[in-house]
Structure formats: structure tokens, C-alpha cells
Amino acid sequence: MIYWIFVFFLGTIFGSFSHLLVDRNIRQISIIYPRSHCPNCKHKISNIDLIPLISFIMLRGKCRNCNYKISLTYPLFELLGAVLSVLVFRYGITIQSIIIFFSLILCLVISAIDIKSLYIDMVYIYILMFLGLIYRFFYLSFNIGFLKIVLIFSFIFLFIYIISKRNIGDGDYFFYLSLFLFIKNENIVEFLFYSIWIGAFFAIIMAIKRKSTKIMIAFCPYIFLSYLYIINI
Incomplete structure (x- = not known):
């Protein structure tokens, strides 16, 4: 107790x-x-x-x-x-659980700032990435499979970034990469899809509510929710 x-x-x-x-x-x-x-x-x-x-x-x-x-x-x-x-x-x-906890607190801060200002403070992203590098080094691994995932994701994100005429935030890209460091390779694609589905669901609700598809949404909270689910805390 x-x-x-x-x-x-x-x-x-x-x-x-x-x-x-x-x-x-x-x-x-x-x-x-x-x-x-x-x-x-x-x-x-x-x-x-x-x-x-x-x-x-x-x-x-x-x-x-x-x-x-x-x-x-x-x-x-x-x-x-x-x-x-x-x-x-x-x-x-444990040291492992402490690192995960701080990653969640940082995600909470990043997501809340994004909600309030549609802005991602890169200082917190860098801190999260630093923690992620420590976590992956000691508890996962920097293998070829992980590097392939990062490269493929980077290429796809860059492609979408260009064709959307920069209508998606590059801060989201670094937020994703930071959280990749905490997730097992086999779960990263699942993590990506969950965040997209959650984000799309709320975007549709907002579009219906505002009667317009021309809306800007804070995407970090949906990435955060997907991360919460995928690490199975």
C-alpha cells in the first residue's frame, strides 16, 4: 500500500x-x-x-x-x-521503467504544447531522442532492421511532405523518430498505423464539426496515444 x-x-x-x-x-x-x-x-x-x-x-x-x-x-x-x-x-x-516514464512525461509536454499552439518545441524532442538513444543501446539494438525502417520511413515522410506542399509538420517526423528508439522493430509499423488511424478518426470528427476539410490539427497527441498503446504499459 x-x-x-x-x-x-x-x-x-x-x-x-x-x-x-x-x-x-x-x-x-x-x-x-x-x-x-x-x-x-x-x-x-x-x-x-x-x-x-x-x-x-x-x-x-x-x-x-x-x-x-x-x-x-x-x-x-x-x-x-x-x-x-x-x-x-x-x-x-527499474532503470528501464524510469526511462520509459520520463519518455511519457516528455510526450505529455510535447503533445500539450502542440495542442495549445500547433507548435513542437524541439528542445523536448532532443531530450526525448537522447533518452531514446540510451534506451535502445541498453535494451534494444541498433541493427540493420532498425536502420532500414528509419530510412524507409524518412523517404515516405519526405515524399508526403513534398507533395503536400509542407502541410505536415517536420516536427512530427522527429517526434516519430524519437519514439522509434523505444519500440521493438516488429512493432514500429503497427505504431505508425495506429497513430494515423487515431489521427484520421479525430480529424474526421473535427472536419464534420467545423464543416470544413481545411483544418490544422495537432498530431502529436495521436502519436502519443499510439505510443502508450504499443509499449503496453
Whole structure:
């Protein structure tokens, strides 16, 4: 029981941190300064009010200083972090599971930024790729089969990129490559198809809702969902 409480709370901490990364990325400010504050009255939030989920509940979703409603995205991210933590560490905490967990947190950050701004911050992609290189080196392998998959995918993506007149984001390409590093060779094609199917499903819904096929969608969340499924956490 203590283990599960620890894992859950650990996840909320990283979920909260991921929200900070997304929020400050969108607002184009440092993740270090200024310290956390109310967006309405600018009052600095005390440490006691920074406890993930618990503080939100105790404060009834409002700023202690001005009663400004706290966005539901805060507890949502904290809860998502907790769920990811419980899923990844349900069989124990190992170096392998820790790397996978951080890959998921990075995916959450990348996807959220994409949803909010239709922009992919390459800094987080590079960090994800660095983690992926470590993971593949120690737990998978850089064999000919993997290199073939990367080359074929790169050629197809470049072809689509050209004929679509750059209507697909090149950031998605690097996001895909980063996640390839975490996935077994035999599952990469399946991963690709799932992400395309999920993306197409939601694109159709959005097109029907807006009564137009000329829409721009954030594709990273669908890649993330496919990754979640394919690594079978």
C-alpha cells in the first residue's frame, strides 16, 4: 500500500512539473523565474499550496489570496502524471521503467504544447531522442532492421511532405523518430498505423464539426496515444 501511495504521489509531482513546462513554454517565460504565482493577483504561491492534487482540493480550486478560480488543467496534469506513474511502475521501479516514464512525461509536454499552439518545441524532442538513444543501446539494438525502417520511413515522410506542399509538420517526423528508439522493430509499423488511424478518426470528427476539410490539427497527441498503446504499459 505504501508503495502505491509513493508511486501515485511521485506521478503527481511530475504531472505538476509537466504543466509548468507547458504553461511557461506557451507564455515564453523561464521555468525557473518567477516562482509559481496566481495568474490573477500575482501573489506568490506558498509551498503548502503547491502539493499536487491535495492543495487543489483543500483550496476548493481557488487562489488562497484572491479566490480566483484555478484552471482544471492543473489537477488534470497531476492526475495524468499519477496514472502514467502507476501504469509504468506497477511491476516495480527499474532503470528501464524510469526511462520509459520520463519518455511519457516528455510526450505529455510535447503533445500539450502542440495542442495549445500547433507548435513542437524541439528542445523536448532532443531530450526525448537522447533518452531514446540510451534506451535502445541498453535494451534494444541498433541493427540493420532498425536502420532500414528509419530510412524507409524518412523517404515516405519526405515524399508526403513534398507533395503536400509542407502541410505536415517536420516536427512530427522527429517526434516519430524519437519514439522509434523505444519500440521493438516488429512493432514500429503497427505504431505508425495506429497513430494515423487515431489521427484520421479525430480529424474526421473535427472536419464534420467545423464543416470544413481545411483544418490544422495537432498530431502529436495521436502519436502519443499510439505510443502508450504499443509499449503496453
